[in-house]
């Protein structure tokens with residue numbers, strides 16, 4: 001099964017994709033994670049993407065489509081696309097990448113959210129510098145302050161694009177370039193909607209219900 005999780009920054013795409021990866025063995029393909037890895041390693045792609053990401057704008061369609069193409073075969077048992085596609089061009093590129101492998105999308109799950117609440121979600125977000133486990137200043141603190149629940153590390157990090165000004169730009173990009181691809185998937189009968197403002201477990205249950213239908 002191949003699915004897209006669609007929603008603005010902070011809607012919970014990464015949170016739900018990580019859960020689906022561990023509960024269903026699907027592969028989580030996040031273009032944001034791939035780009036951050038390229039930036040951290042200083043690869044040619046990373047060097048091109050760094051300033052664009054820090055400004056909250058979109059990296060070129062060609063770069064992100066190539067990143068997905070390189071990873072798609074590793075997700076032969078099913079992929080969760082998180083943060084891709086983000087433009088009509090990317091949506092068409094994904095169709096072709098899947099068709100080349102005799103695959104088609106099963107669901108496009110839109111997380112319905114209130115953008116104002118998302119600013120708080122994003123600005124409070126941090127993760128373990130060692131294992132990447134995600135936390136939040138208010139909604140999900142480590143059980144013991146300063147110590148990662150998963151690996152015990154003491155170092156945490158925040159994304160450079162998780163400040164309010166950049167988040168507003170990211171949301172504007174979503175409204176202008178990503179939300180308009182929904183009709184493309186609606187015409188194919190693939191769009192399912194989930195209340196992304198519910199708790200993490202409730203959102204996960206709603207997604208499970210769609211996948212188990």
Ligand code: AP5
Pocket residue numbers: 007008009010011012013014015016031032033035052053054056057058059060061064082083084085086090121122124125126134135136139140161170196197198199200203
């Ligand atoms: P990307 O990494 O994809 O970021 P994003 O889409 O802005 O999404 P986020 O990761 O911020 O949010 P999320 O929806 O995953 O929410 P999360 O689960 O973390 O992209 C970053 C940048 O890379 C882009 O701006 C662009 O420059 C570039 N890029 C990436 N892909 C690209 C592409 N295809 N084309 C061009 N450029 C691209 O949750 C957020 C917080 O809320 C967490 O703290 C979490 O714990 C909490 N939370 C989650 N769910 C809930 C809930 N139900 N209730 C309460 N809290 C919750």
